[in-house]
Amino acid sequence: MNPQLSPDPADLSGAAAPNPGAAAVVAGPVAGGETMPRSVLWALGVMVLLALLTIALLWQKVAGMQEQLARQSAEAQSQSLEARALAKQAVSLAQETAARAAVMDSRLSEVALQRSQLDELMQSMSRSRDENLVVDIDAALRLAQQQAQLTGSVEPLLAALKSADQRIVRAAQPRLALLQRAIARDIDRVKSSAVSDTPTLLIKLDELVHLADDLVLANAVAPARQVEKNLVAPPKSPVSWWQSGLQLVIGEARNLVRVSRIEAPEAALLSPEQSFFLRENFKLKLLNARLGLLARQIDSARSDLADAEAMLRKYFQANARKTQAAADLLQQVQTQMRTLQLPRIDDTLAVLATAVAGR
Numbered sequence: 001m002n003p004q005l006s007p008d009p010a011d012l013s014g015a016a017a018p019n020p021g022a023a024a025v026v027a028g029p030v031a032g033g034e035t036m037p038r039s040v041l042w043a044l045g046v047m048v049l050l051a052l053l054t055i056a057l058l059w060q061k062v063a064g065m066q067e068q069l070a071r072q073s074a075e076a077q078s079q080s081l082e083a084r085a086l087a088k089q090a091v092s093l094a095q096e097t098a099a100r101a102a103v104m105d106s107r108l109s110e111v112a113l114q115r116s117q118l119d120e121l122m123q124s125m126s127r128s129r130d131e132n133l134v135v136d137i138d139a140a141l142r143l144a145q146q147q148a149q150l151t152g153s154v155e156p157l158l159a160a161l162k163s164a165d166q167r168i169v170r171a172a173q174p175r176l177a178l179l180q181r182a183i184a185r186d187i188d189r190v191k192s193s194a195v196s197d198t199p200t201l202l203i204k205l206d207e208l209v210h211l212a213d214d215l216v217l218a219n220a221v222a223p224a225r226q227v228e229k230n231l232v233a234p235p236k237s238p239v240s241w242w243q244s245g246l247q248l249v250i251g252e253a254r255n256l257v258r259v260s261r262i263e264a265p266e267a268a269l270l271s272p273e274q275s276f277f278l279r280e281n282f283k284l285k286l287l288n289a290r291l292g293l294l295a296r297q298i299d300s301a302r303s304d305l306a307d308a309e310a311m312l313r314k315y316f317q318a319n320a321r322k323t324q325a326a327a328d329l330l331q332q333v334q335t336q337m338r339t340l341q342l343p344r345i346d347d348t349l350a351v352l353a354t355a356v357a358g359r
Contacts, residue, residue, distance in 0.1 A: 131355075133168075133171055133176075134352060134355045136167075137179075140163065140164065141157075141161070141345060141349065141352070144156045144159065145342075145345065149296040154342060158187065158191070161183055161348070162187065164348075165180060165183045165187070168180045168183070178351055179351045179355065183348050185347050186343075186345040186347055190345070198293065200336070201336055204329050204333050205289060205290045205293070205333060208326055208329050208330065208333075209283050209287065211325065211326050211329075212283050212286070213279060215282075215312075216322065216323060217275055217316055278311070281311070282311050285304045285311065286308055288300070289301040289304035289308065293337075301337065302337055305330060309330050312326055313327075
């Protein structure tokens with residue numbers, strides 16, 4: 001198949017020259033017959049033809065492969081150019097997309113900024129509305145508390161608390177839930193509180209003022225019969241004629257001499273002019289207590305009533321009927337004034353103060 005495999009006679013002769021014996025052996029048959037060289041030549045010729053055919057086929061195959069490689073190279077080059085063009089387009093598209101994304105990011109940031117500003121504006125408006133509501137409720141409750149102190153009635157305070165609770169319910173703000181609970185507690189406290197009737201107290205003080213002129217002083221020198229009328233009368237029991245006569249004699253004797261026990265020496269030393277001023281001072285104490293009650297100055301009224309009670313016990317007869325009636329009236333007024341203090345709405349005012357301070 002390969003032309004280099006055919007033996008060259010010169011080479012064969014040169015190679016066989018060193019060994020004469022072997023050359024004689026080989027040359028003997030060749031020289032003796034003519035058919036042997038022809039077959040070798042034919043074989044060599046066939047081999048050469050086959051080698052040439054193989055070479056031609058290989059050359060044709062290599063040429064085909066070169067053509068195929070050239071086509072593939074051309075196709076690869078065209079694809080590379082196309083890919084390069086596509087890459088350029090992709091780069092430009094990516095740049096355009098990045099530019100659009102940057103624009104979108106800037107617009108998104110602007111929208112986010114506008115939204116945050118809008119949220120802050122809404123919160124400020126809502127906070128301003130809540131603050132105005134808190135301030136209005138605080139002013140209304142303080143005014144209602146003053147009205148309740150002036151009138152002595154809890155109705156203005158209760159109405160203001162209910163109105164504030166309704167306004168908070170309509171506002172529907174979770175931040176005002178604490179204030180709503182405080183208002184509910186104060187409403188229950190105001191409803192459960194017992195407040196004395198101020199007009200009744202004023203009537204009793206007026207009765208005491210009118211009764212002051214009829215009170216019997218401790219150093220009174222009126223006749224025994226008149227004194228006995230002023231004293232508390234013991235229960236009546238049936239008496240005989242001699243007992244009634246004895247009582248008449250004793251009564252006439254008392255008109256001449258009257259012995260009485262005075263606990264306070266100051267009461268015995270009062271002159272008639274001082275007795276007049278004593279009654280007037282007693283009336284003034286009662287009138288001052290009445291004015292203090294109207295002005296809702298409860299402590300001042302209590303102090304004046306205590307002074308009036310001390311004067312009544314010190315300078316007037318304790319066993320006289322009208323003195324006892326006046327003492328009973330004073331005791332009733334003082335007892336009712338202990339419950340005259342209006343209920344306070346400290347919980348609501350404290351929450352309102354905190355809300356106003358934290359605005």
